[in-house]
Amino acid sequence: MNILLIDDHAVVRRGLTMLLNAHPNMEVVGEASEGNEGIQKALEHKPDVVIMDLSMPHGKDGLSATSELKKLLPQCVILILTMHDDEEYLFRVIQAGASGCILKSAPHEELIAAIQSVYSGNAYLNPSATKRLMEEYLSNVKSGASDSYSLLSDREKEVLTLIAKGYSNKEIAEQLIISVKTVETHKGNVMEKLQMKTRPELVAYALKKGLLGYGI
Incomplete structure (x- = not known):
C-alpha cells in the first residue's frame, strides 16, 4: 500500500518512513510538514493511506486537512496520529472523516496493525478510546x-x-x-x-x- 506522511516533525517523518518502508507491503510515497502541503501531495500521489498528525502549529492543522482531503479524495483512508488521549479529539477526528486514531506513544506493532486495519476498510480506535x-x-x-x-x-x-x-x-x-x-x-x-x-x-x-x- 502507498502511504503519505503528514507531520510537522522531520525526525518523526524520517523514523516512520524507515519503519514503514521496512514492511514488505508498505511504501511511503510522500511527506509533508503541514496540512496544505499534505493535501497537495495527496492529490499528486493518490495514496492509499494518509497518516496525519493532529497538531501542526504551522499551516493547516490535522483536523481541517482531514476534512478537506476527504472531500477532494473520498477514497483516501486517513489515520490520525496524536499525542492527545482525549475523547474530545476522538469524536472530532471521527466527524472529520478519519478512519482511525492512534497515539504517538503506541508501539510500532500497534501502528502497523492500525494501518492495515484502516486500509482494509475498518475503523481503528485504541483500547482506551473505545x-x-x-x-x-x-x-x-x-x-x-x-x-x-x-x-x-x-x-x-x-x-x-x-x-x-x-x-x-x-x-x-x-x-x-x-x-x-x-x-x-x-x-x-x-x-x-x-x-x-x-x-x-x-x-x-x-x-x-x-x-x-x-x-x-
Missing part, C-alpha cells in the same frame, strides 16, 4: 438520553452492523440477497436517521451500541 466510547454510551443510557437506533428498521440495523464490520456494499448485498442499490438506499436512510455523514461515524456508533459482538 472504552471511553462505551462508558459514554452507558452513561447516556442510564441518564435516559434518547437513542435514534429505535428508528431503524430491522433491515437497516443489519446493514449498519455489516458496514461496521468492514463489508463493502457489494458484499452486504450478497449476504442479504438484495441489490447493491438497495444497500445504498438503506445506508442512506441509516445515516439520515442517525444524523451521520461518514462511514467512520457509523462504525463508532456501532461500536458504542455493541453491534460487533464485543465491547469497547
